[in-house]
Amino acid sequence: MSLFSPRRYQPRFYPYDHPNAFLRFVGWGEYVIKSPLFGCRMCGNCILQETAFICPMTCPKGLRNGPCGGSTPERCEVDPSRPCTWYQIYERSENMGRTDILLEIQAPLDGRNVGHEQWLGLVKKWFQGEERPNPVHFIVDRKKWNERYDRFFLEMRQPDWWQGDALYHPPAYEQPVSNLERSLKAGRFTVTSEIAPPLSVTRKPLERKIEMLKPYVTAANFTDNASASPRMGSIACSAICVANGMEPVMQLQGRDRSRYSIQSDAIGAAELGIRNILCLSGDHLRLGPGPTPHPVQNDLDAIQMLWILRRMRDDGIYLDGRSIKNRPQFFLGAAASPYAAVPRYEAIREEKKVNAGAQFIQTQPIYDYDRFLEWLEAVDKRNLLHKVYILAGITPLKSARAAHFMADDVPGVVIPEEIVKRMDNASDQAEEGVAIALEIIEKLRSTPGIHGLHIMAVQWEDIVPRLMEESGLPLPMEITEPLETPASD
Numbered sequence: 001m002s003l004f005s006p007r008r009y010q011p012r013f014y015p016y017d018h019p020n021a022f023l024r025f026v027g028w029g030e031y032v033i034k035s036p037l038f039g040c041r042m043c044g045n046c047i048l049q050e051t052a053f054i055c056p057m058t059c060p061k062g063l064r065n066g067p068c069g070g071s072t073p074e075r076c077e078v079d080p081s082r083p084c085t086w087y088q089i090y091e092r093s094e095n096m097g098r099t100d101i102l103l104e105i106q107a108p109l110d111g112r113n114v115g116h117e118q119w120l121g122l123v124k125k126w127f128q129g130e131e132r133p134n135p136v137h138f139i140v141d142r143k144k145w146n147e148r149y150d151r152f153f154l155e156m157r158q159p160d161w162w163q164g165d166a167l168y169h170p171p172a173y174e175q176p177v178s179n180l181e182r183s184l185k186a187g188r189f190t191v192t193s194e195i196a197p198p199l200s201v202t203r204k205p206l207e208r209k210i211e212m213l214k215p216y217v218t219a220a221n222f223t224d225n226a227s228a229s230p231r232m233g234s235i236a237c238s239a240i241c242v243a244n245g246m247e248p249v250m251q252l253q254g255r256d257r258s259r260y261s262i263q264s265d266a267i268g269a270a271e272l273g274i275r276n277i278l279c280l281s282g283d284h285l286r287l288g289p290g291p292t293p294h295p296v297q298n299d300l301d302a303i304q305m306l307w308i309l310r311r312m313r314d315d316g317i318y319l320d321g322r323s324i325k326n327r328p329q330f331f332l333g334a335a336a337s338p339y340a341a342v343p344r345y346e347a348i349r350e351e352k353k354v355n356a357g358a359q360f361i362q363t364q365p366i367y368d369y370d371r372f373l374e375w376l377e378a379v380d381k382r383n384l385l386h387k388v389y390i391l392a393g394i395t396p397l398k399s400a401r402a403a404h405f406m407a408d409d410v411p412g413v414v415i416p417e418e419i420v421k422r423m424d425n426a427s428d429q430a431e432e433g434v435a436i437a438l439e440i441i442e443k444l445r446s447t448p449g450i451h452g453l454h455i456m457a458v459q460w461e462d463i464v465p466r467l468m469e470e471s472g473l474p475l476p477m478e479i480t481e482p483l484e485t486p487a488s489d
């Protein structure tokens, strides 16, 4: 237990290499002081000053840029007996008037510093620098204090190889790189749909679903071992989709992957003709069917993934600075969980994703329309609606059992009591589920700020054509000109 942070979920980090005895002694001293105060784990890349003195490494997923979509104010997705670390960071930052600093995109850990002390460098900087914070300003000019304070710690939190900031980085190209982007850019109400990857070594069911959905939706999402359950990988499914003449949205999640494999998978996907990539932090290993492995932390979160992939596309560089001769063309997306936290906190996270590089957002399924509008309003207040395309999530409920499961067990999904009751009392539950989905579609399609829908009919993809026909949603736009192909050797 610590004084200012929630209890840590993981043990402290130890360094891989051992510096001299004096540095070890200083490191030990830093740990002895910071551990009881902040639950410090000696990550060696401290951002405590930016997170209102609540250690983000107490988050079970180790997320350094905000909460995951599965947490709620009351409980963490991974360990429901504890509150969400990030929710506490938001609350305290708001009380301190320091929510703006939370928009800065924080780097993943630099392994060379992990486990090592950081205080000596700070002491040296304090005595060398003219720009150190002046304690008098803390009393007489809090704005100036904050400016100098943030600048003082900037080098420590933004290493040369990262250089994260709190600015919006629009895509550095004009012509759409995918048909999904082309459709959204043309102002057409656009629909995507999810196809569950097969459990076995067969492409037949996948191809059947692709053929069935092709006339109705602009692109098909392939999940990346959702709920930590292994299936055919999203890269393979996306490649099969391309080969069958349909555009995929390849989901790529940080869980199970390192910074190296994410860059490698993205480059490989680009070569296979996959242009739309949805970046996710990923459901925690705990949610898997088991036996569950020892919980490890993400190397990258969704925001860091977006930052890296955008720079590969727009700046032509890998994270390590090597240049990419033939740059990949990505239309980058992110997920949003409108019901996870209070809307004004959730919108901070969406702004960060958009700033990092998200060009479209697909949301969790919407059942509570009024609460969804609150989220949309918070996103609008952050001036995001003209910077990102929003596709609202739709999941038709096939049975009352599915409704209860979604309401009780799926993180980030809220189903109002009246909808659950309607499902419970229906004589034909699947028909009632379709009726509810059509009602929600009707509301969403006329909601300003919504650019399309993302239908996630889990293991019920056959219902998508019916939803499209009965709701009268526009079909995919006719493609008359091929997309520009990237340069290659």
Ligand code: SF4
Pocket: 034, 038, 039, 040, 041, 042, 043, 044, 045, 046, 047, 048, 055, 056, 057, 058
């Ligand atoms: S951010 Fe890292 S160094 Fe700072 S308190 Fe947390 S674990 Fe310790």
